[in-house]
Amino acid sequence: MRPISPRLQLTLLMVAALLLLGLFPRWLERFRSHERDLVSPAAGLFLVARPGAGDRNFEKTVVLLVEVGPEGTWGLVLNRLKTPRGESLPAGVERWGGPVGPEQRTMLVRALEAPERGSRLLEGLYWREGVEPGGLPPGTFLSFAGSAVWGPGQLEHELERGGWVLVKEDAARAFGEPGSLWAELIAPHG
Secondary structure (H helix, E strand, O other): OOOOOHHHHHHHHHHHHHHHHHHHHHHHHHHHHHHHHOOOOOOOOEEEEOOOOOOHHHOOOEEEEEEEEOOEEEEEEOOOOOOOOOOOOOOOOOEEOOOEEEEEEEEEEEOOOOOOOOEEEEOOEEEEEOOOOOOOOOOOEEEEEEEEEEOOOHHHHHHHOOOEEEEOOOHHHHOOOHHHHHHHHHHHHO
16 A cells, blocks of 8 residues: 555545535534523523623623513512613612513512412523512522513524523522623533
8 A cells, every 4th residue: 555645645635624624613503502402491491681682771681581471571680780871760669570561560589489470481580570578588689670571482493593592590699799790601502
């Protein structure tokens, strides 16, 4: 068997490199597509905005999905401490939940058992309308003004376009530091 000449080796290496460069974008898109298909929207999942992916209302946001159904989806933005215009939040409200219904008040509650009028989102995490703590210990609840809302099929379309990443997290993450929450959750999905 004759040895392969260095020139032929270089040519074969260049052809292989060109093939890989041509296929890499396809493989990457197939991987991203698979990543989007792994999880469907569901209550209790975290919706993390991809950088530069769309609506400025949701730039660098993390939304906790509260209800998902055929009539639409809604959730709460976890990492906004001011209104979109930079104004302070109304009295008794700790977070800006989203651009829809700014008069709407919602509370997230961390508890072992469901609080009065509470609906379960995750193990140890419930939501309820209103922001009256009703004897809840400090640090066990977050109050929100407004919400993030999607019409039927709208969120699914945005997910297909790659605008969001769905992430499974635990209840404690909803109470995480709002200033770093987005960066921490988007980093693995860069």
